Amino acid sequence: MSxxxxxxxxxxxxxxxxxxxxxxxxxxxxxxxxHTKRVRNLVKVIGKSEGLDRLDILQLEIAAALHDITKxxxxxxxxxxxxxxxxxxxxxxxxxxxxxxxxxxVDRYFELYLGAEQSPTAVLHSKSGAKIxxxxxxxxxxxQNYASEVAYLIKNxxxxxxxxxxxxxxxxxxxxxxxxxxxxxxxxxxxxxTALYRVRKQISEGKPTDDVYDLAVSFFEHMYEPTTNLxxxxxxxxxxxxxxxxETDIRTTTAKAIAQKRHALMAKYGARLEAEIDTGTxxxxxxxxxxxxxxxxxxxxxxxxxxxxxxxxxNQDVRIFCDISLSxxxxxxx
Numbered sequence: 493m494s495x496x497x498x499x500x501x502x503x504x505x506x507x508x509x510x511x512x513x514x515x516x517x518x519x520x521x522x523x524x525x526x527h528t529k530r531v532r533n534l535v536k537v538i539g540k541s542e543g544l545d546r547l548d549i550l551q552l553e554i555a556a557a558l559h560d561i562t563k564x565x566x567x568x569x570x571x572x573x574x575x576x577x578x579x580x581x582x583x584x585x586x587x588x589x590x591x592x593x594x595x596x597x598v599d600r601y602f603e604l605y606l607g608a609e610q611s612p613t614a615v616l617h618s619k620s621g622a623k624i625x626x627x628x629x630x631x632x633x634x635x636q637n638y639a640s641e642v643a644y645l646i647k648n649x650x651x652x653x654x655x656x657x658x659x660x661x662x663x664x665x666x667x668x669x670x671x672x673x674x675x676x677x678x679x680x681x682x683x684x685x686t687a688l689y690r691v692r693k694q695i696s697e698g699k700p701t702d703d704v705y706d707l708a709v710s711f712f713e714h715m716y717e718p719t720t721n722l723x724x725x726x727x728x729x730x731x732x733x734x735x736x737x738x739e740t741d742i743r744t745t746t747a748k749a750i751a752q753k754r755h756a757l758m759a760k761y762g763a764r765l766e767a768e769i770d771t772g773t774x775x776x777x778x779x780x781x782x783x784x785x786x787x788x789x790x791x792x793x794x795x796x797x798x799x800x801x802x803x804x805x806x807n808q809d810v811r812i813f814c815d816i817s818l819s820x821x822x823x824x825x826x
Contacts, residue, residue, distance in 0.1 A: 495632055497532070497550075500557040503597065503628065504528055508564055510591035510598050515692055517567040517586060519685065520791040524560050526821065527675055532556040533823035534671035534750075541746040542667065551638070552664055555645040558625040559668065562601060565589055565614040568696065577613055581651070585613040600627055622647035663744075670747035677734050678754035680761065680817040684793050686730075687711045687781050691788040708781040709769060716762040731758050750826050757816065764809050776807045780814075794821055 508524050515521070535556045539549040566586035570577040577585045588611050591598050602608055604623055605615055614620075622643040629639035644661060649668045676682075690711045694701050701707060719727045728736075735755045742748050761777065768778045780800045787796055801814040 495554065495629075495634065497553050497557050500554065500628070501525075501528065501532075504557060504561055506595055507561060507597040510593040510595055511564045511589065512592050514789065515791075516564050516589055518689060518692075520688075521564065523685070523791070524563050526793070528557060528560055530675045530820070530823055531559065531668075531671045534674060534747075534826065535667055537826055538667045538671060538744055538746045538750075539664075542663070542744050544664070544667075548660065548664060551642060552645070552667060554629070555625070555642045555649075555664075555668055556671065558628065558642070559621060559646045559649050559672065560617060561597060561624050561628075562615075562620040563617045564591070565601065565608075565620070566617055567614070570613045579616055583616055583651070585616065588612060588614045597624055597628075600624060616650075618647050618650045666743040667747070670742050670744050670751075673737075673742060674747060674751050674754070677737075678751045678758070679820050680754075680757060680813060681793060681820050682758065683715075683761070683781070684784055684791075684796070684817065686715065687784050688788045688791055690714065691785050704782045704785050705778070707785055708778055711781060711785075712762070712765050712769060712778075715758075716766065731755070731762055735759070753826075761809070761813060775804050777809055777813065780804055780810050794818065797821070 505525050511521050532553050535552040536549055539552050567589040568587050570585045570587045579585055625646050626639045626643040629642060645665050645668050648665050649672055690707055691701055715731050716729050718729050721727050738748055738751045742751050765777050768776050783800055784796055797814040797817045801811055804810040
């Protein structure tokens with residue numbers, strides 16, 4: 493078998509760029525490209541630590557490179573009459589976002605899902621992505637069995653675990669899912685994405701975004717303070733809920749350790765943010781968050797962390813925060 497994973501990543505990048513610049517759904521267009529590279533690196537680290545052999549790790553890298561190949565078709569969460577829309581497996585669907593350009597992947601998507609261009613909702617990206625990935629790999633000469641295994645990993649990377657089997661593919665599925673969760677929900681880059689999303693949410697709801705500092709405070713409250721449910725019951729803060737998910741949603745020992753390390757950093761910097769809000773500290777972490785939010789229309793985490801480090805270089809917390817975030821982007825820090 494001969495396949496260049498970098499070629500698959502280039503196909504992903506080509507496909508993602510079929511959409512307009514800026515935001516698509518809950519993230520900006522190029523977020524998927526960086527996320528894919530980080531997930532690929534995470535599956536290598538986790539797979540090696542969990543004892544997988546070289547060929548299984550390679551297959552996981554292939555699955556990681558293609559796991560979000562159809563993600564850009566998904567926009568904001570779909571609703572009908574104010575109610576969320578679910579598919580036959582009870583998973584939430586998203587609004588359809590049509591590309592502005594086409595390539596062979598986009599053409600194949602519309603061949604597989606006739607009428608999709610007129611559909612208000614997109615097919616769940618794990619399901620459509622599995623079919624597209626299999627098609628790509630068969631065209632590259634991989635066997636039906638190999639391509640089907642990769643498709644299985646992609647199809648199941650966001651589905652709940654449905655058994656206690658510990659066969660080879662089940663373990664590989666766990667690793668891909670763990671890597672995806674870690675990059676999406678754990679680490680200081682999560683701050684950046686969530687802060688920018690708070691601005692996008694305000695805009696989508698037609699609310700003002702003039703007072704960016706107030707938005708930064710609302711970001712802190714969303715991340716670190718408990719809220720009240722509609723029935724009056726208390727709901728734990730987002731960071732604590734994410735921390736609790738380490739035991740329920742992440743399965744491999746290596747991934748749990750990575751998630752716990754990153755979660756500790758999230759908690760640490762939450763306490764620093766709270767102290768700054770209480771004391772009115774200037775040129776620190778809160779001003780860094782404001783700076784990120786001001787650039788919400790054109791997100792570029794590498795640029796923004798690098799520039800924030802320069803702007804607030806006198807503040808040690810900001811310097812360390814940006815250094816750690818850049819190491820996460822470059823897959824140096826796990």
